[in-house]
Amino acid sequence: MRTRVFVTLKPSVFDPQGTTVTDALHTLGYASVKDVRQGKYFELDIDAASSEEARRLASEAADKLLANPVIESYRVEVDGR
Amino acid sequence: MKFAVVVFPGSNCDHDAYHAVKHVLSQEAEFVWHKNTSLGAADAVILPGGFAHGDYLRTGAIARFSPIMQAVTAFAAAGGPVIGVCNGFQVLLEAGLLPGAMLRNRGLHFRCEYVHVRVEETDTAFTSSCRLGQVLRMPIAHGEGNYYAEPDVLERLERNRQIVFRYVNAAGEETDESNPNGSIHNIAGITNEARNVVGLMPHPERACELALGSADGRGLFESVINGLGDRSARTVPSSVAAAVGVLEQ
Numbered sequence: 575m576r577t578r579v580f581v582t583l584k585p586s587v588f589d590p591q592g593t594t595v596t597d598a599l600h601t602l603g604y605a606s607v608k609d610v611r612q613g614k615y616f617e618l619d620i621d622a623a624s625s626e627e628a629r630r631l632a633s634e635a636a637d638k639l640l641a642n643p644v645i646e647s648y649r650v651e652v653d654g655r
Numbered sequence: 656m657k658f659a660v661v662v663f664p665g666s667n668c669d670h671d672a673y674h675a676v677k678h679v680l681s682q683e684a685e686f687v688w689h690k691n692t693s694l695g696a697a698d699a700v701i702l703p704g705g706f707a708h709g710d711y712l713r714t715g716a717i718a719r720f721s722p723i724m725q726a727v728t729a730f731a732a733a734g735g736p737v738i739g740v741c742n743g744f745q746v747l748l749e750a751g752l753l754p755g756a757m758l759r760n761r762g763l764h765f766r767c768e769y770v771h772v773r774v775e776e777t778d779t780a781f782t783s784s785c786r787l788g789q790v791l792r793m794p795i796a797h798g799e800g801n802y803y804a805e806p807d808v809l810e811r812l813e814r815n816r817q818i819v820f821r822y823v824n825a826a827g828e829e830t831d832e833s834n835p836n837g838s839i840h841n842i843a844g845i846t847n848e849a850r851n852v853v854g855l856m857p858h859p860e861r862a863c864e865l866a867l868g869s870a871d872g873r874g875l876f877e878s879v880i881n882g883l884g885d886r887s888a889r890t891v892p893s894s895v896a897a898a899v900g901v902l903e904q
Contacts, residue, residue: 583758587803590759590837639720642713642749644756645803 575620575628578651581641582613616640625652656880657683659697661727661743663718664689668704668740668860675860676701680876689721699736699780699879700727702743704796704858714757714799715745724750736780736879737852741797744844744854753845753854754812755804761837765798769868770835772820772843772857773827779819779850784878790827791820791871793857795835800856802838802845812845820844820855 583589592610599607618635622628629652636648658676662669669686677684687694689707694700707718718724724746731737731752739747747753760766774782774789785791804812812818820843824833834841836856844855859872 586805588758588761588837590761590763590801594763639712639716642716642756644748644754644805645758 575622575625576653577618577620577628577632579616579618579632579636579640580613580649580651581616581636581646582611582648583645584647587645613646614640628652656698656883657685657696658699658701659685659687659694660701660703661723662686662688662703663705663707663721663746665707665709666703666705666742668742668858671858672701672703672740672860675863675872676876679863680873680880682876682880687723689718689723692722692726694723694726694730697730697735698883700730700738701860702727702737702739702746703860704741704743707742707746710742710799713749714742715747715749718742718746719749728752731847731852734849734851736882738781738875738879739852739854740858740860741795741800741856744856745799747852747854752852753847754808755802755845757799758801758803758837759799760797760801760835763798765796766800766835767796768794768835770795770843770857771823771825771827771833772855773823773829774819775821776816776819776846776850779846779853779878780882781846781853781875781878782819783882785874788827789874790823790825791857791859791862791874792825792869793859793862793872794868795857797836797856800836800838802836802842802856804839809839812842813840815848817846817848817850818842818844819846819853820857 592612595610620628641648774785821841859875862869862872
């Protein structure tokens with residue numbers, strides 16, 4: 575089951591890469607882009623009986639490995655849901 | 656005294672650490688491959704710098720799950736001295752042996768240069784032979800050394816006197832210019848509550864001989880060597896290794 579995990583820095587954490595991308599976009603003339611936050615995106619192909627089970631497994635993987643809870647938070651999507 | 660130098664795939668300061676303790680400080684040293692489950696009869700553990708597992712995912716994130724880390728965790732829990740340098744510090748953070756996390760350097764540059772740090776605490780396993788307020792000149796070489804901790808964690812670190820090194824200028828003053836990576840509160844190194852685990856971004860093992868530019872890093876290793884007598888009264892590291900062996904079975 576195709577499962578997606580989006581990992582992003584917590585709002586309170588400074589994102590030097592996002593700030594640099596924002597500056598580059600401003601240089602290109604995209605003044606309307608106020609802020610960029612850079613994150614990570616994972617696609618997990620999970621052998622699960624239900625979307626609930628896939629979601630549970632993906633969340634567990636994110637808690638243990640994909641995200642660092644000190645600086646990051648994550649969101650899980652299963653089959654677009 | 657016997658040092659175990661843990662080697663992860665991608666470690667690149669393991670030989671520097673080995674050289675410093677073995678040839679400069681005339682101690683026993685042994686490389687321990689990350690797939691080992693025992694530290695042997697080590698009295699102290701060094702997690703060296705480098706790019707363990709290619710720094711994939713996050714720095715130290717994969718190394719944390721290497722088999723040897725269970726032994727390192729048990730060794731630390733029993734009071735054994737553990738030092739993590741640069742990438743080794745990042746591994747200690749990911750493993751939860753020290754609090755906080757690393758972000759990309761402010762400014763995104765990989766900083767490779769000499770910095771000054773001030774010794775803030777002298778009652779840790781790796782600073783007991785240093786002077787309080789002593790300014791050490793040591794090299795850094797990292798892209799992700801921007802230390803971060805939540806406000807409550809930071810407050811606890813300050814209250815428990817767990818901040819061991821801060822970036823300062825040559826005169827020992829804490830300034831923003833002397834902070835090479837944007838670390839919160841100019842933090843260059845911290846310790847755990849038991850004060851036997853220390854992590855820092857600068858490389859003391861590369862600063863043990865004047866011929867290499869500085870010998871200021873020697874104090875960290877001399878601290879743990881001099882302190883062994885005190886510690887052996889309450890912990891027996893070889894029994895720790897045996898206990899880990901039992902846990903593994």
